[in-house]
Amino acid sequence: MSLIDGRTGAWEIVIGLEVHAQVISEAKLFSGAPTAFGAEPNTQVSLVDAAMPGMLPVINAHCIAQAVRTGLGLDAEINRVSVFDRKNYFYADLPQGYQISQYKQPIVGRGTIAIELPSGETRSIGITRLHLEQDAGKSLHDQHPSLTYVDLNRSGVALMEIVSEPDIRSADEAAAYLGKLRSILRYLGTCDGNMEEGSLRCDVNLSVRRPGGALGTRCEIKNVNSIRFVRQAIEYEARRQVEVIENGGTIEQETRLFDSAKGVTRSMRSKEHAHDYRYFPDPDLLPLKLAEDFIETIRRTLPELPDAKKRRFVSAFGLGAYDADVLVAEKETAAYFEAVVDARDGTPRRDPKIAANWVTGELFGRLNEARLDIARSPVAAPALGGLIALIADGTISGRIAKDVFALMFETGKDAAAIVAERGLKQVTDTAAIEAEIDKVLAANADKLAEYRSGKDKLFGFFVGQVMKATQGKANPGAVNDILRKKLAG
Amino acid sequence: MTTLTDLTIAEARDGLARGAFSAVELAEAHIAAIEKARALNAFITETPARARADAAASDARRRAGTPGPLDGIPLAIKDLFCTEGVLTTAASRILDGFRPTYESTITAQLHAAGGVMMGKTNLDEFAMGSSNETSHYGPVENPWRRTGDNRPLVPGGSSGGSAAAVAGRLALGATGTDTGGSIRQPAAFCGIVGIKPTYGRCSRWGIVAFASSLDQAGPMTRSVRDAAIMLGAMSGFDAKDSTSADMPVPDFEAALTGDIRGLRVGIPKEYQVDGMSAEIRNLWDDGIAWMKAAGAIPVEVSLPHTRYALPTYYIIAPAEASSNLARYDGVRYGLRVDGETLDQMYENTRGAGFGREVRRRILIGTYVLSAGYYDAYYIKAQRVRALIARDFTEAFKSVDLLLTPTAPSDAFAQGDKSNDPIAMYLNDVFTVPASLAGLPAMSVPAGLSSAGLPLGLHLIGRAFDEETVLRAAGVLERAAGFTARPASRD
Numbered sequence: 001m002s003l004i005d006g007r008t009g010a011w012e013i014v015i016g017l018e019v020h021a022q023v024i025s026e027a028k029l030f031s032g033a034p035t036a037f038g039a040e041p042n043t044q045v046s047l048v049d050a051a052m053p054g055m056l057p058v059i060n061a062h063c064i065a066q067a068v069r070t071g072l073g074l075d076a077e078i079n080r081v082s083v084f085d086r087k088n089y090f091y092a093d094l095p096q097g098y099q100i101s102q103y104k105q106p107i108v109g110r111g112t113i114a115i116e117l118p119s120g121e122t123r124s125i126g127i128t129r130l131h132l133e134q135d136a137g138k139s140l141h142d143q144h145p146s147l148t149y150v151d152l153n154r155s156g157v158a159l160m161e162i163v164s165e166p167d168i169r170s171a172d173e174a175a176a177y178l179g180k181l182r183s184i185l186r187y188l189g190t191c192d193g194n195m196e197e198g199s200l201r202c203d204v205n206l207s208v209r210r211p212g213g214a215l216g217t218r219c220e221i222k223n224v225n226s227i228r229f230v231r232q233a234i235e236y237e238a239r240r241q242v243e244v245i246e247n248g249g250t251i252e253q254e255t256r257l258f259d260s261a262k263g264v265t266r267s268m269r270s271k272e273h274a275h276d277y278r279y280f281p282d283p284d285l286l287p288l289k290l291a292e293d294f295i296e297t298i299r300r301t302l303p304e305l306p307d308a309k310k311r312r313f314v315s316a317f318g319l320g321a322y323d324a325d326v327l328v329a330e331k332e333t334a335a336y337f338e339a340v341v342d343a344r345d346g347t348p349r350r351d352p353k354i355a356a357n358w359v360t361g362e363l364f365g366r367l368n369e370a371r372l373d374i375a376r377s378p379v380a381a382p383a384l385g386g387l388i389a390l391i392a393d394g395t396i397s398g399r400i401a402k403d404v405f406a407l408m409f410e411t412g413k414d415a416a417a418i419v420a421e422r423g424l425k426q427v428t429d430t431a432a433i434e435a436e437i438d439k440v441l442a443a444n445a446d447k448l449a450e451y452r453s454g455k456d457k458l459f460g461f462f463v464g465q466v467m468k469a470t471q472g473k474a475n476p477g478a479v480n481d482i483l484r485k486k487l488a489g
Numbered sequence: 490m491t492t493l494t495d496l497t498i499a500e501a502r503d504g505l506a507r508g509a510f511s512a513v514e515l516a517e518a519h520i521a522a523i524e525k526a527r528a529l530n531a532f533i534t535e536t537p538a539r540a541r542a543d544a545a546a547s548d549a550r551r552r553a554g555t556p557g558p559l560d561g562i563p564l565a566i567k568d569l570f571c572t573e574g575v576l577t578t579a580a581s582r583i584l585d586g587f588r589p590t591y592e593s594t595i596t597a598q599l600h601a602a603g604g605v606m607m608g609k610t611n612l613d614e615f616a617m618g619s620s621n622e623t624s625h626y627g628p629v630e631n632p633w634r635r636t637g638d639n640r641p642l643v644p645g646g647s648s649g650g651s652a653a654a655v656a657g658r659l660a661l662g663a664t665g666t667d668t669g670g671s672i673r674q675p676a677a678f679c680g681i682v683g684i685k686p687t688y689g690r691c692s693r694w695g696i697v698a699f700a701s702s703l704d705q706a707g708p709m710t711r712s713v714r715d716a717a718i719m720l721g722a723m724s725g726f727d728a729k730d731s732t733s734a735d736m737p738v739p740d741f742e743a744a745l746t747g748d749i750r751g752l753r754v755g756i757p758k759e760y761q762v763d764g765m766s767a768e769i770r771n772l773w774d775d776g777i778a779w780m781k782a783a784g785a786i787p788v789e790v791s792l793p794h795t796r797y798a799l800p801t802y803y804i805i806a807p808a809e810a811s812s813n814l815a816r817y818d819g820v821r822y823g824l825r826v827d828g829e830t831l832d833q834m835y836e837n838t839r840g841a842g843f844g845r846e847v848r849r850r851i852l853i854g855t856y857v858l859s860a861g862y863y864d865a866y867y868i869k870a871q872r873v874r875a876l877i878a879r880d881f882t883e884a885f886k887s888v889d890l891l892l893t894p895t896a897p898s899d900a901f902a903q904g905d906k907s908n909d910p911i912a913m914y915l916n917d918v919f920t921v922p923a924s925l926a927g928l929p930a931m932s933v934p935a936g937l938s939s940a941g942l943p944l945g946l947h948l949i950g951r952a953f954d955e956e957t958v959l960r961a962a963g964v965l966e967r968a969a970g971f972t973a974r975p976a977s978r979d
Binding site: 047050051052053054055056057058059086088090091092095096097098148150276278279280282283284285286 | 570571577579584587589590591593693694695696697698700701702728729730731732808809811812814815816818820821822831832835855858859860863867
């Protein structure tokens with residue numbers, strides 16, 4: 001828990017998040033229209049999505065399966081019976097005049113998410129519910145000086161609204177929760193987690209109170225669409241509420257909008273739009289009943305999720321908790337790492353710690369510089385595995401390996417090819433190394449004399465000369481050993 | 490050729506099969522009849538060109554030896570069914586100029602069965618009404634007149650245009666939709682047959698929605714056999730309607746055996762409402778006597794929650810309607826009346842586009858779903874609805890069928906009840922309970938009132954047992970020997 005220091009004492013922040021996650025599905029929740037992002041406006045609209053007279057919704061079973069899969073991934077209750085309700089309100093991009101959602105009986109009930117904090121501490125955040133609902137269309141206010149255009153491509157797309165308990169106590173925790181939820185959804189393949197495209201959107205419910213005291217009045221902050229903005233919005237809003245209270249005011253329960261340009265929240269409520277949504281069960285849809293075998297079939301195909309993967313990386317591979325967290329956060333990274341390690345029958349073919357260092361060090365660094373994500377890495381996982389193998393069998397040194405890696409990244413060639421092409425194979429032949437050392441000592445008789453008279457620090461100079469003479473290919477261990485003996489005379 | 494318009498569907502089917510006349514001739518006879526009867530205002534849109542094309546295609550199919558079950562039969566379509574390329578209005582100004590790019594499942598099935606579309610019939614706006622006086626396109630006149638009284642009468646509603654078209658010999662059959670009695674009450678008022686099948690029997694896809702949990706399409710015809718034939722073509726599972734029942738469609742015509750010996754017919758005592766007129770009471774007694782004479786066993790049963798049915802209906806139906814009609818907002822199709830802001834555009838459009846009764850029901854529905862009223866109205870109504878359904882389930886443990894009057898009166902004059910919504914709503918007192926329970930129910934013309942107007946008897950069956958309803962209806966029809974017809978008003 002991180003507290004806010006106010007003028008009148010400490011304040012605790014209480015946060016719950018409502019996340020809207022677009023379901024990965026070819027078709028919409030109640031119509032067969034496609035859902036691809038970025039299509040020309042109004043090209044992905046069925047008669048149902050446009051709410052033409054007499055059109056009826058039909059549940060897309062795949063979206064139901066995705067919601068159940070998500071529920072199972074969140075370790076949540078799957079409700080065998082759930083009900084679709086109509087949430088009634090008028091807006092130009094809501095063709096039906098109501099949104100089909102789930103109100104009293106959602107498809108998924110209570111679950112939990114474990115979050116890791118920067119301090120290394122782990123906390124459990126409760127999930128209140130997950131329900132399915134339709135997305136609305138999009139109003140475009142900037143296409144014409146006086147008219148609003150409406151794009152219905154998104155109308156009817158399936159969303160999962162995932163509501164957390166008010167268990168979150170800081171911006172860090174909120175960021176960790178959102179990051180973890182996103183990671184789980186991506187592992188499950190139920191949401192692509194793309195916040196820029198709006199596949200994952202977040203509303204923040206926040207109130208402040210005296211530590212451990214009675215809950216304060218909350219405000220809902222809408223439109224907080226990146227993890228960075230979630231932090232900003234929380235920090236701003238918590239301060240705002242503390243100031244209002246400390247100045248003798250009261251917090252009104254209201255909906256506020258996050259202005260990402262200014263980093264502030266502002267009230268968006270207007271009295272005439274104090275909505276009464278008049279929820280009632282949609283008479284066009286029968287209650288949704290899930291069969292046990294439907295749920296079990298999905299349960300059997302659940303992938304290993306980040307927490308389990310992290311535990312395995314620590315226990316089977318001996319990784320530290322921090323490295324394991326970094327590696328499991330994105331499923332693509334974890335998959336890459338596992339492909340580098342290439343464990344067969346539980347036995348890793350590459351040293352997992354070394355592999356972890358390469359992935360989180362050199363690879364991440366190069367990818368960052370090149371602004372590439374790991375899926376488009378020029379060095380494929382088996383190629384990095386090959387490089388690590390060359391280090392392990394002494395073909396190249398760790399130092400040379402970094403150069404080889406840089407070439408691999410530039411050229412896409414594999415390590416063995418680059419080593420052969422450039423003659424980078426490590427010299428381990430002690431006779432050859434001895435000969436090089438003899439040459440160096442002969443050429444630097446003065447330095448040798450100084451060394452022997454007690455100037456130990458010159459040892460590094462001799463190593464450098466030998467490595468230079470061998471273009472870095474000499475095995476550093478062998479150079480050290482032989483040099484020490486020769487210097488000792 | 491005028492007699493062609495007097496045929497039943499079954500007779501026309503036989504005549505076409507024998508080659509006694511062609512589908513084109515049959516269509517022409519009806520096109521002429523429709524032109525002559527425009528004073529009834531039964532049609533919002535006449536489609537003679539479409540009828541001629543359908544009929545010619547039908548004759549070609551017959552020559553090729555592949556006729557469908559309704560091939561060449563002139564049908565009128567309630568203007569609540571979306572028809573591809575043909576104006577579809579729901580009798581509302583708000584759907585001004587709306588031509589769907591799609592065809593409702595039921596009209597597509599009728600077309601596939603060979604039906605010939607004569608036009609789109611008038612109705613109460615969005616099927617909200619019991620007199621066909623709320624249409625933006627003006628009231629429909631009942632082809633019948635009281636003996637010695639020339640005032641125009643209402644045809645009932647909401648399927649008033651369809652009932653008038655069938656009774657007035659403008660089509661051999663028509664589609665109707667029934668939410669609380671909208672097929673059965675106009676059928677009774679116009680002296681024809683109408684069946685609301687079990688909820689889920691016919692697809693709702695492409696029918697402009699009024700109250701989704703109650704709306705059900707059905708045929709309106711001049712004989713029970715015709716209703717069976719037409720219902721067969723309209724029924725069936727539709728994956729596009731989640732409330733459609735995935736059940737086999739029986740051969741309804743084959744159910745008309747005329748044999749109801751041993752059938753237990755329930756007479757619900759709660760339907761003997763206060764103020765029931767003697768002639769309705771007598772008609773009901775006649776019905777009981779006819780059933781008994783045919784070997785059925787009348788049994789008094791109790792449906793204790795009957796008196797709550799009407800208020801329950803008038804909470805649930807408007808609640809659903811208030812939401813279903815939200816899509817008529819001027820944004821995408823139909824009428825738009827501009828305004829300074831989006832909200833003003835909504836208000837202008839919906840204020841101008843919806844008539845008084847529709848606005849009334851949207852307001853009622855919005856109110857009963859509002860925070861603070863939802864539990865007291867909507868939730869309570871849903872509970873009562875379940876009790877009403879349970880009443881029927883209990884009754885059907887001891888009887889096979891229920892017999893009641895269809896409506897509490899004969900057809901009334903235009904204007905008589907249009908300013909008294911409660912009096913208007915009472916028209917549905919006998920038909921609403923079966924709607925709330927989703928059960929099949931049917932009106933059969935059974936006699937004339939003292940004013941010389943038709944009266945109907947009402948049969949309610951078990952869910953998905955339209956066959957027993959039709960079989961008993963056939964017996965009533967035969968026993969009643971209803972041969973009266975509206976006077977021709979050339």
